[in-house]
Amino acid sequence: MDEQLTVGRVAELAGVSVRTLHHYDEIGLVQPSARTAAGYRAYSAGDVERLREVLVYRRLGIGLREIADLVNDQATDPVAHLRRLHTLLLEQRDRAAALVTAIDTELKERAMGIRTTPEAQLKVFGAQLYETIGSAYPATRRTDPRIAASIWGALGDARTVLNVGAGAGSYEPPDRDVTAVEPSAVMRAQRPAGAARCVDASAESLPFEDQSFDAAMAVSTLHHWQDPIAGLRELRRVARRVVVFTFDASDPGWRHRFWLTRDYLPEVAGLTAGRPSVDQLARAIGARMEPVLIPWDCADGFFEAYWRRPEAYLDEPVRRAVSVWTRVGPEAEQRAVTSLRADLSSGRWAERNSELVALDAAELGLRLLVA
Numbered sequence: 001m002d003e004q005l006t007v008g009r010v011a012e013l014a015g016v017s018v019r020t021l022h023h024y025d026e027i028g029l030v031q032p033s034a035r036t037a038a039g040y041r042a043y044s045a046g047d048v049e050r051l052r053e054v055l056v057y058r059r060l061g062i063g064l065r066e067i068a069d070l071v072n073d074q075a076t077d078p079v080a081h082l083r084r085l086h087t088l089l090l091e092q093r094d095r096a097a098a099l100v101t102a103i104d105t106e107l108k109e110r111a112m113g114i115r116t117t118p119e120a121q122l123k124v125f126g127a128q129l130y131e132t133i134g135s136a137y138p139a140t141r142r143t144d145p146r147i148a149a150s151i152w153g154a155l156g157d158a159r160t161v162l163n164v165g166a167g168a169g170s171y172e173p174p175d176r177d178v179t180a181v182e183p184s185a186v187m188r189a190q191r192p193a194g195a196a197r198c199v200d201a202s203a204e205s206l207p208f209e210d211q212s213f214d215a216a217m218a219v220s221t222l223h224h225w226q227d228p229i230a231g232l233r234e235l236r237r238v239a240r241r242v243v244v245f246t247f248d249a250s251d252p253g254w255r256h257r258f259w260l261t262r263d264y265l266p267e268v269a270g271l272t273a274g275r276p277s278v279d280q281l282a283r284a285i286g287a288r289m290e291p292v293l294i295p296w297d298c299a300d301g302f303f304e305a306y307w308r309r310p311e312a313y314l315d316e317p318v319r320r321a322v323s324v325w326t327r328v329g330p331e332a333e334q335r336a337v338t339s340l341r342a343d344l345s346s347g348r349w350a351e352r353n354s355e356l357v358a359l360d361a362a363e364l365g366l367r368l369l370v371a
């Protein structure tokens, strides 16, 4: 159906003034190309699509001239446009989440009579997510020996290994020649003395020649990459073998697999919307996929790690070391924690999840991609 909307109706729906729409029309940014039955100029479905794009870019603070270049880019198809908008919005949300965390911290510090230094007050504006949450990471995040065994096994006989999104160095094999890549200065600073050399770069643009390494690995990092497919192709370009530890959210019912997302934090689903599926990722580099079970006493405190130890999620340091909790925002976090606390004390959690007590390891969608 080709629906046409008048200028007034579009202004009302989009929450902008008719004057703004006229201005976009005059400068050729979005021109209503249809006519109503009464002969008035109207917006076609295509015009609305273009306007939506313009409005998202405006909300991201981009200037009109730059927006015109972006929306007139003929080389980019509508899906690629949407993906670009999606990535930019996620980045903006991450930046907002980082600011909320920083302000929360400052409020708590002020309540204790501690004044945040001028340097710390400004630092958060220049920071990416891990610049803000990264310092909480080492409290609970470390190599789990069983997951490490799967990753190291998949590296085969590789002697030189590139670890991308390396963070503080978990899972770096001690018996190989490792080079790390990590874009966050906060994370790089937390690498232990004697850890492998670490380069400041991102997966999407690796500063290495083709085939420089026997293998490239990426652990619990792919969901942070702006363009995961471009990043994986980079890994493929610089190494003969690629091993990625990631998460499968391709099955529409995935969030029901884990009680935390099913019963307490459904907002997690919004974090993966629009991202490439694990099948698309695997296809991009011709990888095979292997499930990785999470041991009940997993030593690496990632989001799913405490599936049989639910009380752990009530601990603030456990949550601060997992970006999901910051990305869903403080309201969802508090609601989930309050509700979990109540269900743990009433016995409702135990009732609903009685089958977990007998399990030593759980399949919660973690995957190893090996190419």
Ligand SMILES: C[S@@+](CC[C@H](N)C(=O)[O-])C[C@H]1O[C@@H](n2cnc3c(N)ncnc32)[C@H](O)[C@@H]1O
Residues within 6 Å of the ligand: 130, 141, 164, 165, 166, 167, 168, 169, 170, 171, 181, 182, 183, 184, 187, 201, 202, 203, 204, 218, 219, 220, 221, 224, 225, 226
């Ligand atoms: C959850 S941590 C994982 C760190 C480490 N691999 C581990 O298993 O402990 C995710 C890391 O990915 C990094 N990261 C974010 N975006 C990236 C990108 N585009 N390329 C490479 N690393 C990135 C973050 O700075 C962060 O250190």
